[in-house]
Structures are given as structure tokens and as C-alpha cells.
Amino acid sequence: MVTNERIEQLIKRESEFERPGSLPIVNDVAECLRELLALRKENEWISVEERLPEDGVKVLCSYDDGYMELSFRHAGGWGAPPIVGDRVDRPYKFWRPLPAPPEENR
Secondary structure, eight states, rough: OOHHHHHHHHHHHHHHHHHTTTTTTHHHHHHHHHHHHHHHHHHHOOETTTTOOOBTOOOOEOOSSSEEEEEEEEETTEESSOOSGGGGGGGOEEEEEOOOOOOOGG
């Protein structure tokens, strides 16, 4: 699998290929790599220890066992407290932004 670090290295090398007579496809590939990197970073899980989502923004949350649910931050806490079985008092471990809605719903 190509890592984000490898993509960043390839993007940095773009300038090596930018000279008179270089193939236009090099620029296209570099732009695709930048877009791919942005999408990957946008969809990574974020540790609640690293940072928390902004208040009122719905996010997908995960426990350490992989169980997931929708929630949001509000007034220093989570807006939808965990209510499933043994998860009542267990904190979330990770969160990630929700994907954009389908094009026809925008």
C-alpha cells in the first residue's frame, strides 16, 4: 500500500520533472497525488487524545473494540451519550468526519 508519506515524497519531487519539454502528464499526476493525499487525510481516524471535533459537528465515533456510532460535541461533552450495553461509561477512542452527501443531495 502506498503510504501518505510516500505520496508526499513524490509530490516534493515534482519540481525535478518541471523543465522545458517535460511531459504534461507529470503535472497531472502530481495534481492527482495532491488530491489523493487530501482525501486520505480527510478520511483518517483521529484520536480523541490528539484533538476533538468542533462543537455541533456530527462525527462518526469509535470505541477501542471497533464499535461505531454517530455523535457530536456539545458544551465540553458528547451530545449523544453512549447508551448501548456495556458502553454506557466507556469513552470514545477515535472519531472521523462524516463523508459528504451524494451529489444529488447537495
